[in-house]
Structure formats: structure tokens, C-alpha cells
Amino acid sequence: AQSVTQPDIHITVSEGASLELRCNYSYGATPYLFWYVQSPGQGLQLLLKYFSGDTLVQGIKGFEAEFKRSQSSFNLRKPSVHWSDAAEYFCAVGENTGNQFYFGTGTSLTVIP
Amino acid sequence: DADVTQTPRNRITKTGKRIMLECSQTKGHDRMYWYRQDPGLGLRLIYYSFDVKDINKGEISDGYSVSRQAQAKFSLSLESAIPNQTALYFCATSDSRTSGRASYEQYFGPGTRLTVT
Numbered sequence: 001a002q003s004v005t006q007p008d009i010h011i012t013v014s015e016g017a018s019l020e021l022r023c024n025y026s027y028g029a030t031p032y033l034f035w036y037v038q039s040p041g042q043g044l045q046l047l048l049k050y051f052s053g054d055t056l057v058q059g060i061k062g063f064e065a066e067f068k069r070s071q072s073s074f075n076l077r078k079p080s081v082h083w084s085d086a087a088e089y090f091c092a093v094g095e096n097t098g099n100q101f102y103f104g105t106g107t108s109l110t111v112i113p
Numbered sequence: 114d115a116d117v118t119q120t121p122r123n124r125i126t127k128t129g130k131r132i133m134l135e136c137s138q139t140k141g142h143d144r145m146y147w148y149r150q151d152p153g154l155g156l157r158l159i160y161y162s163f164d165v166k167d168i169n170k171g172e173i174s175d176g177y178s179v180s181r182q183a184q185a186k187f188s189l190s191l192e193s194a195i196p197n198q199t200a201l202y203f204c205a206t207s208d209s210r211t212s213g214r215a216s217y218e219q220y221f222g223p224g225t226r227l228t229v230t
Contacts, residue, residue: 043221105155
């Protein structure tokens with residue numbers, strides 16, 4: 001069965017520090033992978049996606065993610081975090097039929113001055 | 114995303130009441146989805162619809178029903194609300210007619226916070 005694991009429930013980083021949010025997935029075929037961000041009181045906004053090709057993908061707001069098939073991972077990174085990045089981040093796996101998404105449980109990011 | 118709207122944004126109701134959550138989209142997408150979000154559980158799929166005549170159950174459809182009144186409208190109903198249906202509900206859309214894998218992207222509404230007392 002498909003599943004997505006985000007092992008970190010909550011992360012706190014200082015403004016200007018680097019960030020890495022972890023995501024591991026379980027899917028039998030080639031995965032379609034996504035990272036979404038949810039700001040307080042808002043819906044989910046797509047940060048970036050991976051379908052195929054270059055395993056390092058760039059997204060909006062200075063985020064990037066790397067697909068590592070051998071580790072079944074799709075970790076999200078940002079070199080220097082801004083206070084406005086405080087939000088909840090969700091990793092998702094899409095079936096390659098396009099039928100369903102499976103979301104992780106989310107990682108809540110706090111940014112301290 | 115302003116292209117996907119949900120009404121109401123907040124609702125408090127009592128156990129046993131019937132309630133409907135509505136979703137409308139102006140993106141012209143053919144596929145629509147309903148999710149619920151619970152703390153620590155992420156988002157779970159309730160129902161999804163690929164067109165007006167194609168509706169499918171998701172992971173947690175028990176206690177819910179849906180109606181796809183038009184391509185742009187997809188409603189979620191709780192026939193007899195219970196407290197464990199208290200959650201944040203999201204509608205999402207995608208466009209299967211978009212070329213390539215971009216069709217798998219989902220666009221979310223702002224959510225409806227439902228409280229059942």
C-alpha cells in the first residue's frame with residue numbers, strides 16, 4: 001500500500017539557518033512526489049514536484065528537494081530560512097494513474113529570530 | 114487559491130444535524146476532491162470525482178456523501194453529523210486534460226473548519 005512518512009512532527013530553526021524536512025514514501029511504481037505548504041488559516045500551496053528526470057528539483061520561495069530512489073526519500077531543503085517560512089509542510093505521493101494522492105502527516109516549522 | 118472557493122469557512126453544528134459543505138471552482142478543471150485534515154493525521158481523501166457522472170470513494174468515505182452538481186461544483190454532505198467529524202475540510206481540483214504530468218497537480222481551496230458539538 002502507498003504511504004508517506006514525515007518523521008519530524010515539529011522542527012524549530014533560527015532565521016537564516018538551513019532547513020531540511022524529511023519525507024519517505026512507499027510506492028510500488030515510479031512515484032510522483034510533491035511538497036505542499038500550509039500557512040495558518042490557509043489552504044495548501046504547491047511548493048514543488050517531481051515526476052521524472054533531474055532528481056534535484058527547484059520550487060518556489062527558494063525551496064528545493066532531492067529525489068533519492070535508493071532511499072525512497074524526497075527531502076525538502078532551503079539554504080536560509082525566513083520568518084515567513086513558518087508553516088506546516090506536507091509531502092505527498094501521487095499515483096502514476098493520477099487517481100489519488102497520499103499525504104504525510106505534516107511537519108510544523110517554527111522560525112525563531 | 115481564489116480559483117477554488119469553499120463555503121462556509123467555519124461552521125459549528127450539533128450532533129445529528131445534516132450539514133453540507135460546498136466547493137466551487139473557476140479553473141475549468143474536470144477532477145475534484147474532498148479531504149479532511151486532522152492534527153497529526155495529515156490529509157485523508159474522502160471522495161473524488163473525475164467528472165459529473167464519475168464519483169469514487171476515498172480512504173474514509175463512511176459517514177459522508179457527495180454530489181457533483183456541475184463540473185464546477187462539488188458538495189460534501191454529512192447526513193447525521195457526529196463529534197469525530199470535527200475537522201478541517203479541503204476541496205481540491207486537478208485537470209486531467211492538461212498535457213503531461215502537470216495534470217496530476219492538485220489545487221486546494223482555503224478549507225472549511227467544521228465543529229460538531
